[in-house]
Amino acid sequence: MLLIHCPYCEETLPEAEFAYAGEAHIARPADPMAMSDEEWRDFLFIRSNPRGTHFERWRHIHGCGRFFNAVRDTVTDKFQMTYKAGLPRPDLSAMKEAAE
């Protein structure tokens, strides 16, 4: 059972309250008409699928109902942090240095 911190409710709650919503920070194309087939493929289908740190979206579906972003390690399933939707991708190396 994952324990997930909702950055809006400021509570750490069981996985069953949340719905996974795919990789985070995939921006919708600004000018869809100008996109090539390869760019559409990258936007729609290509995912980073890393073995390690993964930036992903979750939705607190049985709570506040809001989307937020999370940083999780895909090998240990351990959450490093969660943050509100719309915020930029956190700089993890800077965070690590600050912690040290």
Added chain:
Amino acid sequence: MTHFSAMSLLKNALTGHKNWREQWPDSQPKAEYDVIIVGAGGHGLGAAYYLAKQHGITRVAVIDKGWLGGGNTGRNTTIVRSNYLYDESARLYDHALDLWDDLSQDLNYNVMYSKRGVMMLAHNVHDVQSFQRHIHSNRLNGVDNRWLTPEQAKAFCPPLDISDRRRYPVMGAALQMRAGTARHDAVAWGYARGAAARGVDIIQNCAVTAIRRGPDGAVTGVETSKGFIRAKKVAVSAAGNTSVVLQSAGLRMPLESYPLQALVSEPVKPIFPCVVMSNSVHAYISQSDKGELVIGSGTDQYVSYSQRGGLPLIEHTVAAICEVFPIFRRMRMLRKWGGIVDVTPDRSPILGKLPVPGLYVNCGWGTGGFKATPGAGHLLAWTVAKDEPHPINAPFTLERFTTGRLIDEAAAAAVAH
């Protein structure tokens, strides 16, 4: 290679079973091969077997970071079927089913393929219409599938409760009689034994860390934990780790890796004669020859490489089984495990050439790769040997995600995988 027969069994029985020899050597890597296959699961070992047997290519190495058959080959629920909706899929999975038919004879190794039938339950009007559409489509493609009334379903699978007091009543079922189960480990072992006997090296506990390319872009070999190995052709058949391996060759794949869990009960006497899948309540169940009920459902919702998965999904799966088969409510579960499955956006595999010369892939089988093991091995071997896809796997390209010619079994199955 020892030929297995009643005579060899008798002879060894008389000598106290002390003279059985190892079935394949634990090989160490040579400096160079004609073909390297990354991943020693059923698919990879099958490809090595068919490369050696049908195409005469025996300078082949199958490399695995763990032990052979230790990934999804040893972690699935052993179900074999081919009742897929689209023409391309029907041909692909039925090709595998044709090979399953005489696989034990071909390998001289008992893979225990049991055509006990796979029955898919319809619980609502949508299920009935969707399954009947599948049946019509299957029959037009020459794939065995038939419709059963609730009474016929009950006759075929007596533990089924077809009374109308159920929350999810059984309104009928689709039955594929050619489908069933097979012994998953035996498939890997049989292919390993057959391939090794023809000169293939099976190299275990040797992680492939990178695929190397030359100045012209073509593949030159693989970096491994046991050093660099040269090869002009590399086939990646690494299931959940495929996108990680291919990233080292500069390729980004339309894949996401999810944990798929399964569990077994304590062993009991024979009670369950077939495989039953309930897509709407969302679980499937069969009984192994050891007597355990083998139970599974969908993947966990999040990307992970943990080979473990979360307990909420197990709870959901067991709840579904108890709902469909109240008879099993007091059954105790023995163990559960997870495998990492690589899922494509359209839930159909990618099997063919990659944009890098000399690089081939067999991936994206998602939650349903075991059933296709002989077919995937056979078609991957063909593609590698001839440097072009077989007509059966020709539609399953990586390029379909650019052209838009998807084979959308995700929508066809009408259920979360």
